[in-house]
Amino acid sequence: MSELLTADRIEEIGSLGLKSPDPAALVAELVGAVDEGRVADPADIGYALLVAVDILENAGDLADALALATRAIAEQPDDNAYARAVRGGLLLRLDRTDEGLAELTALRPLLETDPDATYLVDELAESGHAETAVEWLTGALDTILDRTRTHEHESEDAQDEAAAMIYGLAQQRHDLREELGLPHDEYDNLADRLRAASDHALDALDDGPATLLFWPQAEFDALLVRWPPLVGTYPPTWDEHRAQLERALVDASGMGGADLGVVAGTVDGLAAFAQDAGSDPTDEETLDEYADSLDETVTAWPPGRNDTCWCGSGTKYKKCCLPRSRG
Ligand SMILES: [Zn+2]
Ligand SMILES: [Zn+2]
Incomplete structure (x- = not known):
């Protein structure tokens, strides 16, 4: 009498599988449980098969992997997008290009609606279709950015989800284009800005006290007169500067930030700091380091x-x- 195959065991096989000296035994354990109706939770049948697909593919057995991926699709008719993407990727790697592209193209609209659907692009990129992958990412970004412009009054949840998707798509596109040796374009610059902003937010939450640089009224006015390039970095009025900092602090505390605070900068202080450091006082990095000081x-x-x-x-x-x- 054999045991039931639990989700924990499937996960364990998944992490063992790629290093195992006997991958065939693990595949047999997974497929045997499916064949004999011993998967503890029937909802995990597709999962068990896809772990087996991964092990087979890693062992170089693409044909058997394809057969199991096809079976995984049939086992979970309502939720099989991921299995179909895996099958599409296998077809591409088996040089059945038209079939593989057809399978993936049918799923392409998911890139605009499902934050997890970037696995589609991975399948393309990993089978020698990186240019197509970039093209799909560009299309999805165009669509989502367009949608956020025309639906400005969407709920906050919808906006957060769109922002998260834009972030993920832009990063993936940036990295693929970099591998292809392409120069930065507008969306790559966007990806860089988003990554810097998110690193910044995370640093602020991680590094203990998160302090923001604040300019008292007289200093604020003097600052923009002394370094006109900072007009682009700060809002036009002191009231908006205060409001912006207050909002950033409210957001940081909402994200779990503790030890929040502000430090007051002075124009003379920044000038001296930049001179000592030999850096440009209008550079964001200089401003951050000045705040830390x-x-x-x-x-x-x-x-x-x-x-x-x-x-x-x-x-x-x-x-x-x-x-x-x-x-
Ligand atoms: Zn970059
Ligand atoms: Zn105040």
């Missing part, structure tokens, strides 16, 4: 609702920057 003078955020506001206005927080975050 002020970490002895952090004003913790948020202040109590009835305490004076962090921005130095002298007004109670609840009547000053607290409501600004919602503006």
Whole structure:
């Protein structure tokens, strides 16, 4: 009497399989359980077969892998996009190009709606169709960016999902184009900006106290006069500068950030700092390093609702920057 095949065991085989000296035994264990109706949760049948596909493919047995992928598709008729993509990739690697492209092309619309569907592009890229992969990514980005422009009033969840998809598609496209030796285009620059912004947000959450650089009113005005290029980095008015920082702090605390605070910069301080460091005072990196150098003078955020506001206005927080975050 053989045992039931549990999801844990399938997962274990999946991680063992690629290193195992006897991959055939693992495949037999998986396929045997499917054949004999011993998969503990029938919803895992497709999963078991796809793990076997992976092991076979890794062992170079593409024909048997294809047969099992085809079976996995039939076993899960309602949710088989991933299995179909795997089958499409196998067909491509077996030089059955037309069939493989047809299988993947049928799934292509998923790139615009399903954040996980980037596996489609992996299948293309891993079978010598990187140019097609880039083309599909470009098309999906065009569509999603268009949609976010025309549906500005979508729910916050829908906006978050679109942002996450744009991020994933742009990164994957950027890296593929880099492998192809193509120069940066507009979407590659977007990918770089998004990656920098996300590293930045994560750093701010990881590195203990997250402090933001704040310019008191007089300093803010002097700053833009002294270094006009910073006009592009900061909002046009001091009120908007305060509001932007308050919103960033609210967001960071919503993402679990602790030890948040602001440090107040001065024009003379930045000038001296940049000169010592031999760096450009209008560079974002210089501004970040300058903010770090002020970490002895952090004003913790948020202040109590009835305490004076962090921005130095002298007004109670609840009547000053607290409501600004919602503006
Ligand atoms: Zn880049
Ligand atoms: Zn304030």
